[in-house]
Amino acid sequence: SLLPPLRAGLPSNQLLTGDKLSANTTAMGRNKKRGGKSRTMARDFKEKRNPDWKFEKRVKKDDGTWGNHDYSNSEFEEYYKAQGIVPEAEWETFLDVLRATLPTTFRINGTTKFAQDLLHKLQTDLFSHFDGKPIEVEGEQVEPPKFLPWYPGKLAWQFNFSRHQLRKLPELEAIHEFVKRENEAGTLTRQEAVSMVPPLFLDVHPHHKVLDMCAAPGSKTFQILEMLHAGSDATPPGLVVANDADMQRCNLLTHQTKRICSPCLLVTNHEGQYFPHVPLLSADPDEKSLRFDRILCDVPCCGDGTLRKAPDIWRKWNTSNGVALHPLQVRITLQAARLLKMGGRMVYSTCTFNPVENEAVVAEVLRRSKGSLRLVEMTGALPELKRNPGILSWKIRDKGEWFGSMEDVPQEGDKKSKVSETMFPQADLKELNIEYCMRFLPHHQDTGGFFVCVLEKVAPTDHIQNLPTKRERMATFKAEMEGEMKEEAVEGQAVGDGQGVDCGKRVTEADAEKIVKKRNA
Incomplete structure (x- = not known):
């Protein structure tokens, strides 16, 4: 996209992009003071930091990994060991696989009339050099490509x-180039293996109206579109609405999905928790707004299930990320429940192992739905896909501290935490069938990490109350305090003690926060 001119003095026809932008920005002195010296920021003095920026170029190794990476995080290991999501006997294997490079995975677009021809070419031409056995490249064993046994x-x-192996063996490079070329053409799609699971559990049919709440970058949306077009060359009666909150990611989503050339796709740019109800001009009085047969909620998460392809997460990961995202995940899923048609199916998924972002979110959504939603058991679906059931107990940690209950959570000072009551495990988890949730671990089938659960709408959801925001909580508290002050004023005037409170005074947000701190002290 075109960028605006950097200065008023730059002609509008001289727009800069890419490397030219960086070079010209420096040349025009935006990052330098007079005399050519680097500008020192005030925060550098405050934090006593060296203002000099040191750039260290990292080079990708032959094995596909990046240099200068520390594939460890003590807080990550301590946190997940305590959660018990990985059996103790498998812990070291789990870590070893997390530190290994993620295999390249792709799927053939099954809706094209050339799908079987493409599969035949792969097996009889490109993969024939292996003859089902590993081949040796300069003393290294190269395993042959293999199909995912659980994918239809x-x-x-x-x-x-x-x-290194691609450069040394032309047959391997031919496979790699073939996958790149066909991916651009749209006949196949490069996609992480566990990322293919949520659309499969959605069970989409050509007549369905489908909403992908957080769709970018678009590989799952593309997969859903394939299912919508399955079985016929005619345009299906269904519809896919692919939504994302980020405009730039919507552009990426459009680029990904245009390869299928489907007239049944609509891309929208809304925050998922505020996705609007679309009014319908229908003769049926019960259909006042658009309801979806299927909804995918692949919500934003801390992403530690993607460590194999994004090793920078090792350095950045901490428990506060999951704590901060939990309320947003609940709100997005609750809005999806409202937009779901009666009898419809919703899939909630994340690429994290964290129970605060997984089981805790699902449990809170089920509590607030008050029986309108139920978890669906998927044990019989894709039986060759290994999975662990949802857990019924977990621990809460934030800013280096473990919390046994909400009473232990500090509400002020440096240790003030965003941990809320909804994050803690409660006694009703067994009753809510939380064990029907599924967690996919990397060492099971050489994949990334993922969490998936399937929910069905069995009753209306008009009564569902949203998770209140901080502003809403403070507004409610202010209203309650003003009511109490009025009552105290009336009581004081009635006894004639002259101690009545001025009932005309308004409680400000600052007053409310002070009162909360005093009560918690």
């Missing part, structure tokens, strides 16, 4: 070749 029709495959 043998249409999903994975391989793990290093750059």
Whole structure:
């Protein structure tokens, strides 16, 4: 996209992009003081930091990993060991796989009339050099590409070749180039293996109206569109609405999905928790607004399930990320429940292991739905896909502290935490069938990490109350305090003690926060 001119003196026809922008920005002195010296920021003095920026170029190794990475995080290991999501005997294997490079995975677009021809070419031409056995490249064993046994029709495959091996063996490079070329053409899609699971559990049919709440970058949306177009060359009666809160990611979403050339796709740019009710001009009085047969809630998360392809997360990861995202995840899922048609199916998924972002969110949504939603058991679906059930107990940690209950959570000072009551495990988890949730671990089938659960709407959700924001909580508290002050004023005037409170005074947000701190002290 075009960028605006950097200065008023720059002609509008001289727009800068990419490397030119960086070079010209420096040349025009935006990052330098007079005399050519670097500008020192006030925060550098305050924090006593060296203002000099040191750039260290990292080079990708032949095995596909990046140099200068520390594939460890003591807080990550302590936190997940305590949660018990990985059996103790498997812990070291779990960590070893997390530190290994993620294999390349792709799936063939099953809706094209050339899908079987493409599969035949892969097996008889490109993969024939392996003859089902590993081959040796300069003393290294290279495993042959293999199909994912749980994906229908043998249409999903994975391989793990290093750059060094690609350069040394033309047959391997031919496979790599073929996948790149066909991915651009739209006949196949490069996609992480566990990312293919949520659309499969949605069970989409051509007549369905489907909403993808947090759709970018678009690989799952593309997969849903394939299912919508399955079985016929005619345009299906269904519809896919692909939504994302970020405009730039919507552009990426559009680029990804345009390869299928579907007239049944609508891309929208809304925050998921505020996705609007779309009014319908229908003769049926019960259909006042658009309701969806299927909804995918692949919500924003801390992303530690993607450590194998995003090793920077090792350095950045901490428990506060999950704590901060929990309320947003609950709100997005509650809004999805309102937009879901009666009898419709919703899939909630994340790419994190964290129970605060997984089981805790699902449990809170079920509590607030008051029986309108139920978890669906998916044990019989994709039986060759290994999974662990949802857990019924977990621990809460934030800013280096463990909390056993809400009473232990500090509400002020440096240790003030965003931990809320909804994050703690409660006694009703067994009753809510939280064990029907599924967690996919990397060492089970050489994948990334993922969490998925399937929910069905069995009753109206008009009564569902949203999770209040901080502003809403403070507004409610202010109203309660003003009511109490009026009552105290009336009582004081009635006894004639002259101690009545001025009932005309308004409680400000600052007053309310002070009162909260005093009560918690």
